[in-house]
Amino acid sequence: MPRPLITLLTDFGAADHYAAAMKGVMRGICPAAEFIDISHEVAPYALAEAAYTLSQAWQYFPKGTIHLIVVDPGVGGARRPVLAKSAGHYFVAPDNGVLSMVIPTEATSGLACSVRELTNPKYFRPSLSQTFHGRDLFAPVAAHLANRVPAARFGRTIVDWVRLEGLLPCRDANGAWQGIVLKADRFGNLITNLPSDLIENSGKGWNLRIGNRILATLATSYSEGEPGKLFVIVGSSGYLEISANQRSAAVVTGATSGTRITLRPGRGIS
Amino acid sequence: MPRPLITLLTDFGAADHYAAAMKGVMRGICPAAEFIDISHEVAPYALAEAAYTLSQAWQYFPKGTIHLIVVDPGVGGARRPVLAKSAGHYFVAPDNGVLSMVIPTEATSGLACSVRELTNPKYFRPSLSQTFHGRDLFAPVAAHLANRVPAARFGRTIVDWVRLEGLLPCRDANGAWQGIVLKADRFGNLITNLPSDLIENSGKGWNLRIGNRILATLATSYSEGEPGKLFVIVGSSGYLEISANQRSAAVVTGATSGTRITLRPGRGIS
Amino acid sequence: MPRPLITLLTDFGAADHYAAAMKGVMRGICPAAEFIDISHEVAPYALAEAAYTLSQAWQYFPKGTIHLIVVDPGVGGARRPVLAKSAGHYFVAPDNGVLSMVIPTEATSGLACSVRELTNPKYFRPSLSQTFHGRDLFAPVAAHLANRVPAARFGRTIVDWVRLEGLLPCRDANGAWQGIVLKADRFGNLITNLPSDLIENSGKGWNLRIGNRILATLATSYSEGEPGKLFVIVGSSGYLEISANQRSAAVVTGATSGTRITLRPGRGIS
Numbered sequence: 170m171p172r173p174l175i176t177l178l179t180d181f182g183a184a185d186h187y188a189a190a191m192k193g194v195m196r197g198i199c200p201a202a203e204f205i206d207i208s209h210e211v212a213p214y215a216l217a218e219a220a221y222t223l224s225q226a227w228q229y230f231p232k233g234t235i236h237l238i239v240v241d242p243g244v245g246g247a248r249r250p251v252l253a254k255s256a257g258h259y260f261v262a263p264d265n266g267v268l269s270m271v272i273p274t275e276a277t278s279g280l281a282c283s284v285r286e287l288t289n290p291k292y293f294r295p296s297l298s299q300t301f302h303g304r305d306l307f308a309p310v311a312a313h314l315a316n317r318v319p320a321a322r323f324g325r326t327i328v329d330w331v332r333l334e335g336l337l338p339c340r341d342a343n344g345a346w347q348g349i350v351l352k353a354d355r356f357g358n359l360i361t362n363l364p365s366d367l368i369e370n371s372g373k374g375w376n377l378r379i380g381n382r383i384l385a386t387l388a389t390s391y392s393e394g395e396p397g398k399l400f401v402i403v404g405s406s407g408y409l410e411i412s413a414n415q416r417s418a419a420v421v422t423g424a425t426s427g428t429r430i431t432l433r434p435g436r437g438i439s
Numbered sequence: 440m441p442r443p444l445i446t447l448l449t450d451f452g453a454a455d456h457y458a459a460a461m462k463g464v465m466r467g468i469c470p471a472a473e474f475i476d477i478s479h480e481v482a483p484y485a486l487a488e489a490a491y492t493l494s495q496a497w498q499y500f501p502k503g504t505i506h507l508i509v510v511d512p513g514v515g516g517a518r519r520p521v522l523a524k525s526a527g528h529y530f531v532a533p534d535n536g537v538l539s540m541v542i543p544t545e546a547t548s549g550l551a552c553s554v555r556e557l558t559n560p561k562y563f564r565p566s567l568s569q570t571f572h573g574r575d576l577f578a579p580v581a582a583h584l585a586n587r588v589p590a591a592r593f594g595r596t597i598v599d600w601v602r603l604e605g606l607l608p609c610r611d612a613n614g615a616w617q618g619i620v621l622k623a624d625r626f627g628n629l630i631t632n633l634p635s636d637l638i639e640n641s642g643k644g645w646n647l648r649i650g651n652r653i654l655a656t657l658a659t660s661y662s663e664g665e666p667g668k669l670f671v672i673v674g675s676s677g678y679l680e681i682s683a684n685q686r687s688a689a690v691v692t693g694a695t696s697g698t699r700i701t702l703r704p705g706r707g708i709s
Numbered sequence: 710m711p712r713p714l715i716t717l718l719t720d721f722g723a724a725d726h727y728a729a730a731m732k733g734v735m736r737g738i739c740p741a742a743e744f745i746d747i748s749h750e751v752a753p754y755a756l757a758e759a760a761y762t763l764s765q766a767w768q769y770f771p772k773g774t775i776h777l778i779v780v781d782p783g784v785g786g787a788r789r790p791v792l793a794k795s796a797g798h799y800f801v802a803p804d805n806g807v808l809s810m811v812i813p814t815e816a817t818s819g820l821a822c823s824v825r826e827l828t829n830p831k832y833f834r835p836s837l838s839q840t841f842h843g844r845d846l847f848a849p850v851a852a853h854l855a856n857r858v859p860a861a862r863f864g865r866t867i868v869d870w871v872r873l874e875g876l877l878p879c880r881d882a883n884g885a886w887q888g889i890v891l892k893a894d895r896f897g898n899l900i901t902n903l904p905s906d907l908i909e910n911s912g913k914g915w916n917l918r919i920g921n922r923i924l925a926t927l928a929t930s931y932s933e934g935e936p937g938k939l940f941v942i943v944g945s946s947g948y949l950e951i952s953a954n955q956r957s958a959a960v961v962t963g964a965t966s967g968t969r970i971t972l973r974p975g976r977g978i979s
Binding site for chain 2: 723
Binding site for chain 1: 441444446475477478479481492493495496497498499500501504510534538624625626645648659660661662673674675680685
C-alpha cells in the first residue's frame with residue numbers, strides 16, 4: 170500500500186522554519202507521511218494567487234492525496250478552519266476563499282463534495298498558538314487524516330463556506346467577456362481566467378484587450394514569432410495566456426495579478 | 440520500522456547544486472534515508488539566524504531525527520566538525536556556534552547531551568575538498584549515522600564547543616531587559632529573544648522600546664487592530680514578536696536581525 | 710529494494726505550480742517514485758547554467774537514478790525530447806544542449822552511452838499541451854522509466870544530439886588557456902571551466918586574467934587571507950574558482966556567466 174501523500178501550499182517563503190515545523194509535527198503524528206511542496210512562495214496573504222496555484226496542481230495528484238493549504242491572513246481571528254473533500258481529494262485549509270477554484274460551485278455540484286468545520290480539539294496540538302495554526306491545527310489534522318481518521322470525526326459539515334469574488338469571468342451587455350489576470354508566472358506569462366474554448370470555438374474571430382494593447386494572434390508555441398512580440402496562447406492550465414517569445418509579457422505590458430482584460434468576438438476592433 | 444529521517448539547514452540557496460549533491464551522497468551511503476529541508480535560504484554566513492531557525496524547527500520532529508546543518512564560513516580552516524546528541528536528536532554541524540540555541544547551556548544541562556568532534560576519516564568521502572565539507576564530510580557522517588553507526592565511532596566527546604555570544608537577553612541595573620531582534624521573518628514580524636513570560640507574568644505592566652518607538656499593546660492575533668499599527672504579540676516561538684496587521688513591522692521600524700530592544704516593567708515610560 | 714529515485718532540474722522557479730504538477734503526474738503513474746529537487750531556480754532559458762548544475766549533481770546519486778531536466782525554451786517547437794543513458798544514470802530532457810556536460814563527447818566515449826528520441830506517445834499524457842511538455846511528456850516518460858519500462862520502448866537511438874558550444878576551454882597560439890565563467894554561485898564564487906590540474910601540474914607557475922585583474926595566488930580554503938581579497942581556489946567541482954573571503958567575487962569583479970578568462974603559464978605577466 171502506498172504511503173499517505175500530503176502536499177503543502179503556503180505563503181511562508183523558503184527562508185523561515187514554518188513549513189519544516191509543520192512537516193515535523195506531521196511526521197510525529199504519522200511517521201509514514203510523505204510530503205510534496207506545491208509552493209511556499211505564494212505572495213503573502215494573496216488568496217486569489219493561492220487559489221489559482223492550487224487549482225493547477227491538485228488535479229495531477231492521485232486520489233486520496235491530502236492537500237494542506239496555509240495562506241491565512243486571518244489566523245487567530247474569527248475565520249474557520251475547514252476540511253473539504255472533493256473528487257476523491259482532501260483539502261485542509263482556512264475558510265477564507267483559498268479553496269474557491271477547487272470546490273465546485275452549486276451550479277456544477279454534481280460532484281460529491283463536502284466541507285466540514287474543524288472543531289474537534291482532540292486532533293489539534295495541545296497548546297494552540299494565536300499566530301501559527303499551520304503548525305498547531307492544520308498540520309495535525311492533515312496528519313491524523315493521513316492516519317485514516319474518518320472525516321466526520323473532525324467536525325460537522327457546513328454549507329456557507331467562503332468563496333472569493335471575481336475569479337470567474339462575466340459577459341457584459343455587448344457580448345464581450347470581462348476577465349482578469351490571475352497570475353504572472355516566473356516567465357512573465359500572464360495567465361487569465363478566460364477558458365480557452367472562448368477562442369477555440371469562436372468562428373468569427375476575436376480580439377483581446379489588455380491596457381491599451383489589442384491582441385488578435387493565437388500562437389501554437391512559446392517559441393513562435395520574433396522575440397518580444399505579444400501573443401495569446403492556450404495555456405497548459407486550459408486558460409488563455411498572454412505571452413511573448415523568451416520575454417516577459419508581464420514586463421512588456423505592466424500587467425499583474427488582478428489586471429482587467431476584455432475579450433471581444435469578431436475581427437473588428439471596437 | 441520508519442525510514443531514517445535527515446533534515447537539512449544551510450545557507451546554500453536554492454539555485455545551486457550544493458544541497459542536491461549532499462542528498463545524492465547520503466542516498467548512496469544510506470538508500471533508505473528520507474530528507475526534509477528546513478531551509479537553504481539562511482543569509483550567507485548568518486550563524487545567529489541559522490541558530491534561531493534550527494531552534495524553531497528541530498523540536499517538532501520525532502526523536503531519532505538527524506539534523507544536518509551546513510552554515511560554514513570557516514570551511515577548510517581550523518573550525519572543528521561536530522556531532523551533538525541532545526534530547527534524543529542528532530545534530531551534525533561545524534563547531535561555529537550554529538548549535539548555540541539547541542545544546543543546553545551548563546546552567547540548564549540536566550538534559551543528557553554530548554558533543555563529539557568528527558575525526559574518523561573512515562566516515563568521510565575518500566577525497567576531501569577544501570571548500571565543500573557539506574558534501575565530503577558532514578553529509579557522509581549523517582548518512583552513516585542513519586545507518587546506525589554508533590556515535591562513539593565518529594570521534595571523542597569535547598566540552599569546549601563554540602557558543603555564540605549575545606543570543607540571551609540580560610537585565611540591566613535599572614531592572615530593564617536588554618534584548619535583540621533575532622530575525623525578521625517573511626511577513627516582517629520581528630522575532631525577539633525575549634521570552635513571552637517576561638510580559639505574561641508582569642503584573643504592573645510593561646513597555647517595549649525599539650528605535651524611537653515605544654509599544655505597550657499586547658495583541659492576541661495578527662489580524663487585530665487597524666492595518667499597519669505596531670503591536671507586541673506572543674509569537675509561535677514562545678518569544679515576543681513585534682508585528683503589524685498585514686504589514687511588515689520590519690519595514691515600518693527599519694529594524695533587522697541584531698537590532699537592540701529594551702523591555703521595561705511598569706506602565707510609565709522612562 | 711529501494712524505491713525509484715527521480716531528481717528534478719528546471720527553470721520553473723519556486724512560486725509556480727509547474728514542478729508540483731510534474732510530481733503529481735509521476736506519482737499517478739509510479740506511486741513508489743521518490744523525488745529530490747536539484748534546483749528549480751536555473752535562470753529562465755539558461756542552458757549552460759543548467760548543464761553545469763546538472764554535471765555537479767548527478768554524479769553523486771546512486772546508479773539507476775533518473776534525472777528529469779526541463780529547461781526548455783523551445784517547448785512546442787521543433788526540438789526533440791530525448792532519453793539518455795550514461796554511466797548507469799538516466800536523463801530525460803529536451804535535446805537542446807542541456808546534457809552537454811553529462812553525455813561523454815566522442816573523444817572520451819569509452820563509457821557506454823546511448824541517446825534516444827522520445828517518440829512513443831503511449832508514454833505521454835493523452836492530451837499534449839503546446840506549452841508544458843514537462844508535465845505532459847517528460848514527467849510521464851520519467852515515471853514509466855521508474856516503472857522499469859525498457860529504454861528501447863520510448864524511441865530509437867540518435868547520434869546527432871545537440872551540444873552547446875563554448876563549454877570547453879581551448880588553448881591559443883601562445884599556449885594560454887582561454888576559458889569562461891560557467892556560473893556565479895550564491896556566495897559569489899566564480900566557477901570557471903578550467904580544470905584544476907591546469908594549475909596543479911604547472912611547475913613553472915601561472916597567472917589568471919579576469920577583466921583587468923591578474924591573479925596568481927592559489928588559496929587552500931575560502932577563509933584564507935583578508936576579507937575581500939580575490940584568490941584562485943580548487944573548487945569542489947574540480948574546476949578552478951575565483952573567490953574572495955566572505956565577499957562575493959562576482960560583485961568585486963563584475964563577472965558573470967560567460968565572462969572570459971585567460972590562464973597563462975609562467976610567473977611573468979604577459
